[in-house]
Amino acid sequence: MSAAKDEESLLTEKSFQLSLSPPRSAPIDTAHRAVITDRNPASKGYIGDHHLDHAHSDYNLHSGLRERLMHLVYNADLHDIPHPHLAVDSPDGATRFLGSVLPLEWQNSLRDSGGFRRISDDLVQYGIPLAAITNPSAARTMLQLTNRVKKMRYGQHPSQFIDLMFPEGVAEDNLAGMLFFVHGGAWGSGKTWFYRLTAVPFLKQKVAVAIVGYRVYPEGDINVQVRDTGLAYQKLCKEYPRLCGPSRASRPIGLILMGHSSGAHVALLFLIELIKRTILMREHAGECTTEQNMNDSNAKPVDQFVGLSGPYDISHHFDYEAARGVEELSPLKPACGYTREQFRLNSPAWRLKDFLSSIPPGKQDLLPEIYFPRTLLVHGIEDEVVPFTSTSEAARILRSCGLPSIEEHYAPKTGHQDVIVQFMLGGKVPIAVMDWLGKASSPQSSLIRSKL
Structure with missing residues (x-):
């Protein structure tokens, strides 16, 4: 499998979500970061025209990965790509619910007792x-x-x-x-x-x-x-x-x-x-x-x-x-x-x-x-x-x-x-x-x- 094809296959909607998991986020001063932090859809522009496009050369010059990522970011509504820890249907929702309703003493006791x-x-x-x-x-x-x-x-x-x-x-x-x-x-x-x-x-x-x-x-x-x-x-x-x-x-x-x-x-x-x-x-x-x-x-x-x-x-x-x-x-x-x-x-x-x-x-x-x-x-x-x-x-x-x-x-x-x-x-x-x-x-x- 060629490098370009392999890199492209690594970037899926799910892996993109996971890449934003705490404490990670898109690099500061990149177009990707600007789009994610700006909730106004009208502000979206093509990556090559964005004034922050050249702010992080390694990130943006990784060509195969960059093109696939921009396809996800710019050609899809970000509201349809939920953050993994905010998605309603995420399995993490169940664990967060249990963590909020089970008393802390119970959780620690279950952990510390074996x-x-x-x-x-x-x-x-x-x-x-x-x-x-x-x-x-x-x-x-x-x-x-x-x-x-x-x-x-x-x-x-x-x-x-x-x-x-x-x-x-x-x-x-x-x-x-x-x-x-x-x-x-x-x-x-x-x-x-x-x-x-x-x-x-x-x-x-x-x-x-x-x-x-x-x-x-x-x-x-x-x-x-x-x-x-x-x-x-x-x-x-x-x-x-x-x-x-x-x-x-x-x-x-x-x-x-x-x-x-x-x-x-x-x-x-x-x-x-x-x-x-x-x-x-x-x-x-x-x-x-x-x-x-x-x-x-x-x-x-x-x-x-x-x-x-x-x-x-x-x-x-x-x-x-x-x-x-x-x-x-x-x-x-x-x-x-x-x-x-x-x-x-x-x-x-x-x-x-x-x-x-x-x-x-x-x-x-x-x-x-x-x-x-x-x-x-x-x-x-x-x-x-x-x-x-x-x-x-x-x-x-x-x-x-x-x-x-x-x-x-x-x-x-x-x-x-x-x-x-x-x-x-x-x-x-x-x-x-x-x-x-x-x-x-x-x-x-x-x-x-x-x-x-």
């Missing part, structure tokens, strides 16, 4: 029999994988374990690498076995799969979740040094760190902390020289990072949840720190940027590029749970840290759960991810670097 986890997990489990009936081949694969799972504990808590799966008939020396997967669940729910089918496309490519269980809210906040992820990583490195340790450099794919939804946030925050500790330890030991590290195959703690539909800026995602009326029911606020300062600290891209600003000028130029893995951030363009703008903003901040290997992939007509379900049942998203992983040794990529 009720949110029970309800969320039960909804998934109750839907499994229906899924098995509608997709019997997937049910058979699930049963086969369940019989092959090896459970490995890394702590005393019932949630501190790893589900391990290996390709059948493939010796360890012939494996292409290992996937280290962190499940989602809004920081307060989720079970490893829910995501077992996610292993299928990786096992087919001779990649071993480790799905990490960890403590979720109210049993653990974001610090506990990142710590559990680190303990699981250490356990894997100890038990499988040829897949996770220094000798993995000979593997075609190597060690992949991947997470979905809140799991993508936890995984990226864990990666940032791992890189921070590595840098500080090497600086303290006097080993942090550019020439030495550029030739050091052990510098990167993982080889590839894949984030699926992640809420990377906690402050912005809190605003989005507040607009949906679920901010007091969601585990986000207690799990990630209650205050705007804590929200920023627990936003991985901002944490990395703040850390790099503390490194002396003479040592920071190449550090991010040395330690940070090749990265792909994936998002469904019609994601109503975590807007795609979360990925575009995180990618922009990470690139500003000096990381050139950040790529983005936006899936047309794809929602939040669709991204991970496609790994389980088939779809274009896993094809794109596996294609990207297959190009690990190539500097070229077929994916689009977004200008959103």
